[in-house]
Amino acid sequence: MSLRVSSSFAALVLAATALGTVPVLAKPMSGAAAIKAIDTDNDGTIDLKEVQAVAAQTFARLEKDADGTLDAKELKGRLSKAGLKDADPDNDGTVDQKEYLAAVEARFKAADPDGDGTLDAKELKSPAGKALLALIK
Template identity: 45%
Template sequence: MNGREGDMRLRTLLLLSGIGFLAVATPISARISSAAILHMLDTDNDATVDLAEAKQAGAAVFDRLDSDKDGTLNVDELSGRLTKEEIEAGNPGHKDNLTRDQYLAIVDLRFKGVDSSHDQKLDIQELSSPSGESLVKLIVYRILI
């Protein structure tokens, strides 16, 4: 291998490393489009996500994250979706974990915080907002894993 081939290989390796870093560091909305997220969550095909759809998706995410199948999620299982402080706030007993009902209560609160039109449905603009991304972390599994 001559010097030029080595330089090209090094540049290619650095480029691929940079792409991998960007995939981790890029905001959710840039990794998966809001339209794709809406399509995944919109089970009744009305171009919105209602609370029932959000909770159904949240329950499925909870089940996938519950790796030890003990019916709760701890800080490690939540994989950066909620901080320890958010977990404690969502759990009246201030334990370091959340039950499924507590997790879905947080989904409910975040949904209401995103619903700026107060119509009990989230459109693509609402899902694209910073508070929408906060909700998406709880109801879409594959974006962080």
């Protein structure tokens, strides 16, 4: 049975790769590994569009109860209590996809000190870069 599951999983990964879908980051990784995983245009950097594509997949994967929002439990520590409050302008204790992507964008901008609209491996190694990666893993 486990071999069948493994084969199915491998087929799913191969199909996703063939379709060009953005991979989901499963665990913390180095800046260079994150670039390799997220950089769909292969320019050696990641831009906000590439990051938001991964973030949208992360949101969908985390959103288990089909209510269209993520609560603290579903976020699994990706946002602190203060971070959740900042990302939740309507103060309902959850973030919808729009709010989640806004939080991702804020972290992206914080990780982009030169303001060029892209992040390289060095920028992803910074505390702000690591915070961004933690949100989209």
